Amino acid sequence: MKSLFPSSVSTKKAFYAAWPICLGYFPVGLALGVLAEQAGISWWAMALMSILVFAGSAQFICVAMIAAGSSLWAIIGTTFIVNLRHVLMSSALAVYLQGVKRTFLALFSYGITDESFAVNMARFRAGDWTRSQALIVNHLANSIWIFATVSGVLVGQFVPPGAFGIDYALIGMFISLLVFQFHNRLHIITGIIAAVIAVLWVQFIPGDSYIIGASVCAATCGYLLHNRRGKHR
Amino acid sequence: MSPSDYLFLFVGMGLVTYLPRALPLIYLTHKKMPQWLVDWLEYIPVAVLAALLAPILFIDTTSAAITYGKLEFLVAIPTLIFAVKTRSLGGTVLVGMFLYWLAGIFL
Numbered sequence: 001m002k003s004l005f006p007s008s009v010s011t012k013k014a015f016y017a018a019w020p021i022c023l024g025y026f027p028v029g030l031a032l033g034v035l036a037e038q039a040g041i042s043w044w045a046m047a048l049m050s051i052l053v054f055a056g057s058a059q060f061i062c063v064a065m066i067a068a069g070s071s072l073w074a075i076i077g078t079t080f081i082v083n084l085r086h087v088l089m090s091s092a093l094a095v096y097l098q099g100v101k102r103t104f105l106a107l108f109s110y111g112i113t114d115e116s117f118a119v120n121m122a123r124f125r126a127g128d129w130t131r132s133q134a135l136i137v138n139h140l141a142n143s144i145w146i147f148a149t150v151s152g153v154l155v156g157q158f159v160p161p162g163a164f165g166i167d168y169a170l171i172g173m174f175i176s177l178l179v180f181q182f183h184n185r186l187h188i189i190t191g192i193i194a195a196v197i198a199v200l201w202v203q204f205i206p207g208d209s210y211i212i213g214a215s216v217c218a219a220t221c222g223y224l225l226h227n228r229r230g231k232h233r
Numbered sequence: 234m235s236p237s238d239y240l241f242l243f244v245g246m247g248l249v250t251y252l253p254r255a256l257p258l259i260y261l262t263h264k265k266m267p268q269w270l271v272d273w274l275e276y277i278p279v280a281v282l283a284a285l286l287a288p289i290l291f292i293d294t295t296s297a298a299i300t301y302g303k304l305e306f307l308v309a310i311p312t313l314i315f316a317v318k319t320r321s322l323g324g325t326v327l328v329g330m331f332l333y334w335l336a337g338i339f340l
Contacts, residue, residue, distance in 0.1 A: 024322035049246075076249060079249050086254045091258075098262050108258070162337070165329070168329045169326055172328070179320065191282070195286070195287035211285060215284045
């Protein structure tokens with residue numbers, strides 16, 4: 001087994017791999033911080049949130065729900081459903097972390113996000129990646145995220161509401177993450193089903209239950225279609 | 234919200250964020266998940282993101298009716314094309330923000 005402490009060359013490679021993630025996280029984190037400031041969240045609460053909950057989409061939804069006066073349990077429930085997608089990513093990474101100590105896995109899993117997963121998975125598949133390098137990528141991304149979100153809160157008071165299209169940051173992030181999920185035609189069909197159910201759900205049931213309702217229904221449709229396709233083969 | 238409300242909220246959110254990331258990794262290095270669960274979970278990410286996005290793009294915020302003319306939706310079309318072409322998170326966010334800001338000035 002390789003040493004836990006990587007050589008300087010492999011550390012450099014990890015920094016290089018993390019660079020695009022950090023570049024992406026900075027404007028998104030800044031935008032989140034500005035919106036949080038406008039929702040009345042102070043810098044220390046933002047720091048606490050980014051440390052305890054390293055999950056961009058869930059944090060944006062949380063800020064929007066706090067601004068709308070949602071209950072704490074509703075926010076936690078929505079966070080759970082929104083982050084359930086990481087079960088799949090974590091499972092996929094398990095293939096490359098067989099026999100690794102549980103303490104390492106406990107530390108590593110903290111930093112599994114859509115972006116770090118995409119980078120680490122591609123490197124692990126290529127075969128020249130160590131778990132220490134993967135851990136460096138996760139924690140660099142996390143450090144930048146905490147820095148960007150707290151900076152956003154601190155500069156937020158100087159940013160007028162709606163400036164620079166900041167309200168579109170979350171939508172842009174969702175669009176980008178959605179596109180990353182289009183692996184085959186069934187994923188696109190599932191996405192369309194989820195969109196239709198969500199829009200109709202909002203017509204009849206008020207509140208935020210559409211997020212949980214539409215995603216569970218649509219994923220089940222996708223799963224059933226997947227099974228049918230499998231049988232026809 | 235009081236500091237204790239924030240602490241409760243963030244610890245709660247932290248747990249439901251951490252456990253789905255940690256449990257599969259810690260247990261799957263020893264045993265396998267049932268195949269139906271793996272297959273079902275494959276469709277969760279795309280479903281969650283589409284469910285989050287659709288009402289923002291198609292529901293009028295004041296009347297709660299379905300509409301196809303929202304600025305959010307019109308800007309989403311070029312933003313989506315940019316995302317498909319570049320597959321860049323930061324770039325897509327910046328392009329979306331810029332177009333939304335421009336559209337707000339001219340429309």
